[in-house]
Amino acid sequence: MIHFDNVTKVYANQNRPALDHVSVDVDKGEFVFLVGPSGSGKSTFLRLVLKEERPNSGSIHVAGKDLARLSNFKVPHLRRRIGCVFQDFRLLPNKNVYENVAFALEVIGKPRRFIRKVVPEVIELVGLEGKAHRMPEELSGGEQQRVAMARAFVNRPMILLADEPTGNIDPATSIGIMKVLDRINRTGTTVLMATHDAAIVDSMRKRVVELEDGKIVRDQSRGVYGQAY
Amino acid sequence: MRANFIFSEVWIGLRRNLTMTIAVIVTVAVGMALLGVGLMINSQVSRLTSYWTDKVELSVYLCTDKSPFPACKNRGAVTEAEKTSLKQTIQAMPDVERVEFEDQAQAYKNFQESDSNKLLLSVTRVEDMPESFRVKLKDPDKAAAVADSLSGQPAVSRIINQRVLLDSVFGFMGKLRNMALGVAILMVFAATLLIGNTVRLSAYNRRRETGIMRLVGASNIYIQLPFVMEGLIAGLIGGVFAGVLLIITKILVFEGIQMYMQNPIGWDTVAGVITLTMVIGVLICVLASFITLRRYLRV
Numbered sequence: 069m070i071h072f073d074n075v076t077k078v079y080a081n082q083n084r085p086a087l088d089h090v091s092v093d094v095d096k097g098e099f100v101f102l103v104g105p106s107g108s109g110k111s112t113f114l115r116l117v118l119k120e121e122r123p124n125s126g127s128i129h130v131a132g133k134d135l136a137r138l139s140n141f142k143v144p145h146l147r148r149r150i151g152c153v154f155q156d157f158r159l160l161p162n163k164n165v166y167e168n169v170a171f172a173l174e175v176i177g178k179p180r181r182f183i184r185k186v187v188p189e190v191i192e193l194v195g196l197e198g199k200a201h202r203m204p205e206e207l208s209g210g211e212q213q214r215v216a217m218a219r220a221f222v223n224r225p226m227i228l229l230a231d232e233p234t235g236n237i238d239p240a241t242s243i244g245i246m247k248v249l250d251r252i253n254r255t256g257t258t259v260l261m262a263t264h265d266a267a268i269v270d271s272m273r274k275r276v277v278e279l280e281d282g283k284i285v286r287d288q289s290r291g292v293y294g295q296a297y
Numbered sequence: 298m299r300a301n302f303i304f305s306e307v308w309i310g311l312r313r314n315l316t317m318t319i320a321v322i323v324t325v326a327v328g329m330a331l332l333g334v335g336l337m338i339n340s341q342v343s344r345l346t347s348y349w350t351d352k353v354e355l356s357v358y359l360c361t362d363k364s365p366f367p368a369c370k371n372r373g374a375v376t377e378a379e380k381t382s383l384k385q386t387i388q389a390m391p392d393v394e395r396v397e398f399e400d401q402a403q404a405y406k407n408f409q410e411s412d413s414n415k416l417l418l419s420v421t422r423v424e425d426m427p428e429s430f431r432v433k434l435k436d437p438d439k440a441a442a443v444a445d446s447l448s449g450q451p452a453v454s455r456i457i458n459q460r461v462l463l464d465s466v467f468g469f470m471g472k473l474r475n476m477a478l479g480v481a482i483l484m485v486f487a488a489t490l491l492i493g494n495t496v497r498l499s500a501y502n503r504r505r506e507t508g509i510m511r512l513v514g515a516s517n518i519y520i521q522l523p524f525v526m527e528g529l530i531a532g533l534i535g536g537v538f539a540g541v542l543l544i545i546t547k548i549l550v551f552e553g554i555q556m557y558m559q560n561p562i563g564w565d566t567v568a569g570v571i572t573l574t575m576v577i578g579v580l581i582c583v584l585a586s587f588i589t590l591r592r593y594l595r596v
Contacts (some may be wrong), residue, residue, distance in 0.1 A: 140519075148514030158512075160505060164547075171506075174302050175515035223513070 069258045070094040070117060075126035077282075086112040086138055088282035089126070094227070094260060100252045101269050102262040103293055104279035110262035113121060113279070114229050117260070118150060119143050130225050146214050148176055151220030151228040151257075155235035157212045159204040159219075165191065167199040169218045171290060175221070186222060194218045194248050210241035228252055232260040233269060242268060266293035306506075306523035307530065310499050317495040318531050324491055325535025328484025329574040335477035336570045337543070341551065341562050342470050348462055355432040355444055356457040358388070364427070367453040375428065375452035383450055387432055390446070392439040397431040406427065422551035427454060485581055488535075490496065492528050492585040499524055500593045522586035525586045532582030543571055 070092070077087040087109045094100050102110045115121045116128055119135050128135045131149050138146060159168050167186055173183045191200055194214040206213055213233055220228055230249065234242035246268055253259045263269060269276060269292060276291030277284060284296075311318050359380070360369035380398075399407075404415050404426035409418060434440055437460060444456045500507065503523075510520050547567045554561070 144511075144514040144516045146514070151512075152352070152512050158505070158509060160509065162305065170512040175510045175513060175519055177516075177519065219509075260347065 069096045069098070069131060070260065071129040072113075072116075073127045073129075075116065075128060075135055077109075077116060077121060077123050078147045080222075085124075085282050087116070087123070087279075090279075090282070090284055091126075092277060092284065092287070094258060096257050096258055097253070099259045099272070099274040100261070101249070101272070101274055101276045102260060102279065103264070103269060103276055103292075106264075107283040108279040110279055111231060112282075114231055114260070114262060117227070118147060118152070119227060128291070144176075148223060149226045151217075152217050152221070152260075153213070153226040153228070153230040153233045154221050155207075155232040157204075157216045160217055161204055162203050164203050164213050165196060165218075166209070168204070168215055169222050170220045172222055178223075187218075190218045190222045193221070193251065195244070208241070209237045210244055213237060213245055217248055217252070221257070224255075225257060227258045227260065228257065230263075232263055232265075233261065234263065234265050239267060243271075246272060269293040303519075303522055303526060306503075307519070307526045310503065310523055310527045311530065313502055314495050314498055314527075317491065317498060318527075320436055321488060321491050321528075321531040321582070322535040322538065323497055324484055324488040325532055325578050326538035326542065328481050328576040329536055329539035330486055330546070331477045331481035332572045332577065333539060333543040333574040334546055335474045335481060336573065337546070337551065337567065338470055338474040338477065340566050340570075342467055342474070344562060345463075346467065350437045353432065353437045353440065353459045353463065354513070355385075355419075355440055355447075357430040357432060357461070358427045358445055358454045358456070359383075359429060360454045361425070361427050363452045368448075369454050372452075379452040380428075383452065384430065387430060387447065387452065390443060392434050392443055394433045394435045394539060396433075399429045399431055400425045401428055419455060442549060489581060489585045493589040495531070496524050496528065496586045496589040497593050500529060500590070521587070522588050524590050525583055528582040528586030529579055531581040533575070535582075537577040539574055539578065540571040543567060543574070559584045 071094075072090050072092045075087055075090045077084050078085045090109075090113070102113060104110055112121065116123060116135075117130055119130075119138065122136075130146065133146060135146075163171060169187045169191060170183050173187070188200065191197060194217050196211060196214050196218065199207070199211065201276065207215070213236075217233075228249070229280060233249070234245055237245060242265065249259055250260065250272075273290045273292075275289045276286065276293070277288035278288075278294065308554055359375040360366070360372065362374045384396060384495050385399070405421070405423045408421065408426060432443065434443060440458050442461045444458050447453060448456055507520055544567065547562070547564070551561050
């Protein structure tokens with residue numbers, strides 16, 4: 069599903085590569101934690117999957133497509149198959165829960181009848197039934213992140229990328245978020261989650277890929293955050 | 298493509314940038330109106346030119362008893378023999394179509410009709426008026442050559458080439474047109490910059506929305522269209538105002554000078570000019586939005 073082959077990424081004006089000869093394979097339906105300290109290359113990895121950045125060398129395949137050969141014109145179609153969740157939720161403050169989720173379908177031109185059918189379903193899936201007409205500011209951090217997950221998942225993507233989704237949320241609420249991610253993973257969606265949160269990684273017992281200074285230092289199935297912690 | 302989604306986004310964008318939108322509309326309206334005025338003057342000049350070219354005449358004035366012109370120095374009034382020979386000379390020229398003689402009585406009558414200076418009229422007598430030949434040419438462009446060859450003839454005091462008079466009128470109108478077009482170009486330039494700024498503000502205001510649109514895989518056209526439509530609508534409204542200004546110009550100015558100039562431009566010309574200016578206005582707005590988008594909206 070995601071295939072990195074010897075990928076190196078050096079940002080302009082920086083000597084040290086953000087990713088240094090990284091090779092990783094993520095299969096369909098896997099749940100993978102991407103761990104490592106700040107600046108280890110986790111976010112760069114996710115940006116490369118979305119083709120927001122291009123690698124300096126090496127090849128990347130996502131959902132069967134070679135990103136180097138994917139024209140800019142087709143990048144939006146790639147992104148429709150990838151859902152994204154961020155630490156800062158990125159909800160539209162002037163739209164309510166329903167509208168925020170529906171927005172993701174409206175802007176890719178889905179018919180209104182389809183939107184009316186699937187949006188309530190996905191709101192229920194993330195556990196926000198009955199809150200469809202609340203505004204983001206009326207919700208707790210955990211609930212806002214559920215809205216963001218509903219928006220990421222509403223188009224049934226093949227891959228869900230989560231960049232520190234529990235970074236702004238207290239540990240008790242984080243468990244709920246992880247349950248939703250697990251539920252999404254069980255529908256067959258590949259989940260790739262970058263995180264700092266050792267407790268969560270340890271409790272989930274999923275595959276762990278650890279980055280340090282742009283290099284993969286560990287790739288372990290059913291792993292934990294790290295021996296040092 | 299969901300039209301109502303695009304239109305609601307456009308409406309929000311225009312309302313958020315109301316002052317900038319008004320500035321764009323006013324600039325486009327004034328710029329396009331000036332462009333239209335330039336085009337209208339242009340078409341008026343070419344209509345006048347074609348109307349007048351087959352009516353231009355050479356006036357060959359003859360010496361009177363006390364003509365002040367140097368050609369008549371030390372000689373008296375033109376004699377009958379000189380008139381006959383001059384008329385024959387003129388008629389013999391290959392470029393001349395016909396010659397008419399204007400005697401003193403006719404000249405006095407024409408003078409009374411055309412000049413409004415009462416004092417001058419009251420002291421002018423019929424005998425003061427010069428006699429003249431009115432020469433109609435086959436090819437108006439040859440006027441200068443014919444005038445040159447006639448100016449040395451005996452008893453000819455002065456030759457007036459009407460073409461020269463018309464040329465000065467057309468020259469003045471040409472200057473007016475160039476001025477209107479010059480200011481129009483400046484206004485178009487200002488409009489382009491204003492639209493660029495509006496789109497930049499708009500892109501900044503909506504960066505959250507466009508960011509999410511990019512993320513969920515909205516196609517470029519979906520992301521850019523609301524911005525381009527904002528430019529298009531502002532350009533269209535500006536174009537409508539320009540059209541109104543042009544209609545007012547036609548009524549107040551071009552109908553007003555109708556009494557001096559035959560053959561004024563018709564409403565069909567005005568309609569054509571309005572259509573052209575509108576198309577140009579809208580094109581400029583759309584192009585300016587599109588180019589600015591490339592810079593400020595990473596897609």
